[in-house]
Amino acid sequence: MPHAPLRDAFVLPEGLIYLNGNSLGALPRAARERMQQVTVAEWGQQLVAAWNTAGWVDLPLRLGDKIGQLIGAAPGQTLVCDSTSINIFKLLHAALQRRPERQLVLLEDTAFPTDNYIAEGLRGLRSNLVLQRLPAAQIPSALGPEVAAVLLSHVNYRTGARVDLPRLQQAATAEQIPVVWDLAHSAGAFPLQLDAWGVEFAVGCGYKFFNGGPGAPAFAYVAHAAQSRLQPILSGWFGHARPFAFEANYAPASGIGRLQVGTPPILSMSALDAAIDVLQGGDLADLWQRSCRLFEQMLATLEADPIFAQCTLLTPRRAEERGSQLSITHPQAWAICRALAAEGVIGDYREPGILRFGFAPAYVAEADVVTAAERLLRILRERRWDKPEYQHRPKVT
């Protein structure tokens, strides 16, 4: 594995080791060119006609189907639209329609905050909802006839720990409990088989492993069987059966398209479209194998040095139990993260006291993670984190 297989498809600053593709994926060269295309040739020259001539109007569905290929979804079940947060709102609302007599929603205690925040907001709809937050490991045993829905991340953003999705989905289905999966840290990182696993509802992020650019639109997956019952709460004109008939009353589009709300942000969506093409040029199973070797190599380099005993590994060692990242804790995690950045290694800091390193195997090579590990060890050995500029923490506002 001398070189990342898709490295040349990405723009990366000279000398930078970028282990934060799980937060914001790097810029694909094709996305740079697509932005020129969509701005200059489409918007600039075709103007409003480009909704048809450049295929903008169908982009949310076409791009959704491309993403479907990367997550094991047959066509017509994946849509690109809005943000992950808003898509969670839509799908958790839909899930809660299923069993209106049930009031309990199971959530993960350390889920990415927006998942839980959105669930809180849904109490504006159903004030009797009870939100219960549990460690992911306790959710299987909490499934019971009082549970209205589960909202759960496939891979935890802090630790990288992976839930056994097929098993939990099966158990929930047996109890007739709809599950909304947040795939932000799994889609694009390793192969998913949503159809085969019996998933009904899932959302995911466009700007992490899919490299769609800052704040890229998210995607939503609804299995065919669950679509016709889905009455959108965000019933906007782009999700109408006949949006350009300008009818007086709302009638949802026949399939996944009903999850559209307003006019799609074509510029941002086009960058994601180009980025997805790049990823489809690779092989997700192969990329995941490479990610595993990156994880093992980085961890082996770290653990070969006794100074690493200062850190605690948060991420499960077994490949099938984790996503594409390596997380550790250290009392000086914040300052270490700053020191690493100053030395050209970009990971990130997450509360509480967590250093995360994400592996985007499309563009991260083995040499990168070995160098990153060596610099981290040197920072620990030489206490290079102990400088005022690294210790300084801007107030979180």
Added chain:
Amino acid sequence: MPHAPLRDAFVLPEGLIYLNGNSLGALPRAARERMQQVTVAEWGQQLVAAWNTAGWVDLPLRLGDKIGQLIGAAPGQTLVCDSTSINIFKLLHAALQRRPERQLVLLEDTAFPTDNYIAEGLRGLRSNLVLQRLPAAQIPSALGPEVAAVLLSHVNYRTGARVDLPRLQQAATAEQIPVVWDLAHSAGAFPLQLDAWGVEFAVGCGYKFFNGGPGAPAFAYVAHAAQSRLQPILSGWFGHARPFAFEANYAPASGIGRLQVGTPPILSMSALDAAIDVLQGGDLADLWQRSCRLFEQMLATLEADPIFAQCTLLTPRRAEERGSQLSITHPQAWAICRALAAEGVIGDYREPGILRFGFAPAYVAEADVVTAAERLLRILRERRWDKPEYQHRPKVT
């Protein structure tokens, strides 16, 4: 008025007369350059750090304040986020919290459909809501103690007719009825004074008169006095008081920022930012005066020919009663629209049987509207609309 004042700031295809800036504004040169900047220099070179180094994290608020200057809003009341449809959902939800004992929502019968569709969706929250659709002219007399909220367009998308916003706002305020204004066809077209008019809630579009590009993010305005009571239903992490503290429970940001939901689409938002800078380089009062002259000149040219008696003018003649468009009906409106496009004049067709011509005075000149009128008259005189390719109407799906 030989030349549109900001014409050189826009890219337009040679020879095209573009009278559809009320649907999709033309490409500002500065937006083309900004897309390069944000893609190559920011995303490509600064990567995740650009959230701070390039100011992405504050862009929704900064850009909101710039738009605030164009709509008469003091800082801290305007936010760029999501789509017009989703912002209507947020603000109509907020408005309905005000008087939970009231059930009647007044809507315009010929509003842009998404306004009414979104109101329908909100019945998912409050099943006892009653939606009453009236001609805009009847809304003032329908304001009474049973009205929970009003959702109304400032300028009607079909006819261009303008509601007397200050007067209706005052009457609604007297009855303690919150009004959500849809400014899609007024913001950027003529000067607004939301603060002075006592507006509480408003939404508007980024891609029409603001020229932000296809599906550009929308904006939401909430007057200071109404912000602290606003409990967001779409309670996402970007609207949290401390989003990067990753707290377990939702706590809304102190001001207008609480209307943010997910991670903002920076690429699309950056194009809008550049476009707003261009408009701020002009003078909206002056642009509106020019728009009025464009309207008058086009109408005078049309009415000077007896063949125009085939058409019916839908748009009010008096400047203070309309927006920046001229709408007519004709039994062959669809085919005429196609014939005009084939002859280099871009207007648009709207159901039922309406031809719309929008005036974006930043880049439309008097000669453009005179030529457009002459071509329209020739099409009528010579029945040039009577060709199979113009008569053909794709099925609306």
